[in-house]
Amino acid sequence: MKKGTLKKVLRYAGKYRFLIVVSMALAIVTALLSLYVPILAGRAIDHVVGRGNVDFDKVVKILLNMVVSVLLISVCQWIMNMANNKITFAVVRDVRTEAFGRLQKLPFEYLDTKQTGDIVSRIISDVDLFSDGLLMGFTQLFTGIVTIVGTLIFMFYLNYKIALVVVVLTPLSLFVAKFVADRSFKLFKAQSVARSDQTSFVDEMVGNLSVVKAFAHEDENMDIFGEINDRLEVASVKATFISSLTNPSTRFINNLVYAAVALFGALSCISGGMTVGGLTIFLSYANQYTKPFNEISGVVTELQNALACAERVFALIEEQKETPDKESAPDNLNLDGDVLISDASFSYDKSKKLIENLNLDIKKGQRVAIVGPTGSGKTTLINLLMRFYDVDKGSIKVDGFDIRDIKRADLRENFGMVLQETWLRNGTIKDNITLGREGFTDEDIIAAAKASHAHSFIKRLPNGYDTVISENGGNLSQGQKQLLCITRVMLHIPPMLILDEATSSIDTNTEIRIQKAFNKMMQGRTSFIVAHRLSTIKEADVILVMKDGHIIEQGNHQTLLDQKGFYYNLYNSQFA
Template sequence: MKHMGQNQKMSDAKVKDLKGTYKRLFGYVGKYKASFVLVVIFAILSTIAAVLAPLVLGMTTNELHRGIIDASNGGAGINFALMRKILIILGLLYVCSALFKYFEQYIMAGISQKTMYSLRKVVDEKIKKLPLNYFDTRTFGDVLSRVTNDVDTVQQSLQQGITQLITSATTIVGILIMMISISPVLTAIALCTLPFSFLISIGVVKKSQGLFRGQQQAIGDINGHVEEMYSGHNVIKVFNREDEVIEKFDKINNQLYDYGWKAQFMSSIMMPGISFIGNIGYALIAIVGGLAVVSGRMYVGSIQSFIQYMRQFTMPIVQTSQIMNLMQSTGAAAERIFEFLDETEETPEKSPAVEITNVQGNVEFSHVKFGYSSENTLIHDLNIHVKSGEQVAIVGPTGAGKTTIVNLLMRFYEINSGSIKIDGVDIMDMKRSDLRNLFGMVLQDTWLFKGTIRENIEYGRLGASFEEIEAAAKSAHAHKFIMQLPDGYDFVLNEDASNISQGQRQLLTIARAILSQPNILILDEATSSVDTRTEQRIQRGMKNLMKGRTSFVIAHRLSTIKDANLIMVLQDGDIVETGTHDELIAQNGFYAQLYNSQFASNNVA
């Protein structure tokens, strides 16, 4: 299991460059400028209609007030024809505002979805370009959190935040114009409360910035921990480590809780604070406006309109404050996505690349030097020459570099110096996809996906006929157990293929490799998970598979490589012995010691 300590310290969590992050994010939105302009236009039209409504409603109040006074003085009273016209105009304004709002939201939803589609596509392409060591040094949960949770957070914020920000900005401008037209004095009083509202907003945003970043980081950590615990639950139970695992989960969960409730608390105090300042403004306007009505300088309807405007004026300010909080969460999520996108990619492929048309299978390692880090060199000066069709076995103690050689051959890692050639062509001059198409692999760790057995075997060569799939299964000695399962080749494997045994899983991966008909075969402890009897059957099938093909066999069971054309013995990344089985036994060196240690009990018997 990967160690969770490799993640960033939670105490240092903060958005490093909010402005730069948003500038980069809006670079994706900028692809849809025409649609975005329509969103702005509809937002402005919706706001204009909404802003005019209180003014028209004030006219209604003024007419009622005038009519009542006129009636009390013996006049004609309320002009209902005028009232009807005013109410029709008011209804049309509300309908237009709602329609424009609908179009604004509809178009913005499309922009948001398209933007996230582009971003997810870029993330998916990035995953394919990342070197293997990126995934070796990070938890799967943290990576998944960046490409799922963080992307979802950005999507929700884009759809809600941008339209709300546009609407709030246009509403503030429109209402301010209408307020000034009604009473500059009352407008000045209303504006006096704004600095206090902004001070509250800025203070809350400053405090919550690091908290939202920490919350996103904690989500990644807890996802990584849960993923590890789920995949390794058998090991946890075997070693009775449930308490330690729960303790670690509680620690990370507490960090998430700590950041989460603080972030939400800081967000929640913003609106009550701004509302309090707004209520003070209402009280001042009511007092000054009432005096103006009594003195005859203003109409009651004008005061009503102004108070409505004041209330509407406060709401976009509150919404803007909420958007600022939302921006912190979005910025933290977007920054984690862009950190992922900025990770160092695999070495770019050469153009034009060289393609081997008639593969023979000659492989040569020349003065290869490699280390997983610059400080620690694992392979110092590796020189191997494998002829076409040869079976080469690689043996040695754990950590000697056996699997590393295969990783270098497949370009999962890049060598520090030297060269690796296939049929005289440097693999650095080839496309990775062309290179890897030459190989068929069977690894010690089996990988099968959720689906039928037929689909899992067919993964070796998509489009293969059922007869070819069945023939590959028979060669791998998997056909018999497959036919004993319900539905046979249509038997559905679950997510981690735990509904069949480890040995059966290994047989399926061998069948998959056989179906791929590779030019070069790599077997990394391919029979490590099967019993001795099944191993012997597989070896017979493997002989047919390896016939005429260059094969690299990594094995701990030395009995499986007796017939290899060449056995290379690795120790500390260097070849210490080479030869056939008989030659190495005769040398009575390191290989002989390994062999004798495995079969000492049989020899005694």
């Protein structure tokens, strides 16, 4: 899995080949200059060894070369780090953009079965941790490899016997790094999952804090949070402990390498096979050779964390998209509102039946009320009409078009929805009414607000229609939030309407006034009304009584009362 994840990361990085080539070229130059500096230092030492053998002119010249080399190394490293930063954060931007883009195209089934906090954690936290590891990889990994290879070449050139000692001891360091890396990946993955669970739980509790307090569930929540927190702590400690073994282990082996080079180099000096300056060069190379192993071992550890996080992000990116619109689908379709449902069956869980063999013929302009006990399939029917889900069997047609042959955007453009659940975004009242749609004047917005009876409370806000509210509606009451959602539909009334408990949070007096506005709005438009309060649907042309996914009764209010069936009992239970 790690190799596959790494290939995906490299595919994203491949878009920035020029910067990668620049970074690699500068890494080579930096490594070569870093290897050249010890040679200069060794030469300078050879010019000052022995009484009366000091050649100041040559030493000064060598020192000037060293200064120039060090300055060039600094400039190359600065430019290289800029290139690496650009590559890293460009890749992170691309990954995050693609992850968020995929989120927009995922089917509702995925969103209904995943925790919001987990999705947020993947796009935000996991990508941040992924960027940290990626940055270290670009910054240190290639430079370290070039330094190791270059050092070996120079050492073999100077003294192949001592170089062989270094090569023989090197695999020990690589073995330790691989041993730790294989185990740390699993631990970092467990840490990432625990962090996701924590984010999900916090997100859920913050969004429902009033419910938590109402049921005095604070202590239980603390226990649950404590368990997740402890799990995160254990996973983090284990991952950090295992990964931290890399550096001291490789340092120990690297010190063995340094000691071996010093020993064999000293013996070579005594025998006359090497000068003191040459030994200095070799010791410097031994240090330079082993240092990248420490850095690379740290990079490998960070990369394990980064790859574990990247794996979760790529899992989101690779989720199956919702079924795409057909290429043959007509553009900018304007529908009238004739709806025909033929032998439709659907269930969220395919092992449990919900809607079976549903048949319904609704003509343009009819008001269709849908009633029934909780779980009978009322909202599911709305989800199918809006094509949030596709039917498993049968078909739903609007104006003779199978809705699967219509572009989703065009289909939904012809529906206006007011749901029991309100959705508001961070912005002004005016922004929340228009939702970014253009072409509406202030007079249009005010007229819609008056029709929904929202104008009076909006005018009482500090800045009226320019008052900024948060995404959860700030200090607005649930009823006021719902009035804003009703205003959205009033602003631009499409040919078909869906009202799913649209007035559930509104007081009775306001509801009566809004019902009058709804009646006017629904004239000539096909309307689907889901309601628990049966007093609000007396005027419906057709009332569908649903139970266990089937329409068990159908007719207008008086007809259904005369039948004295399920609807009759349901209606009388509310007015007993």
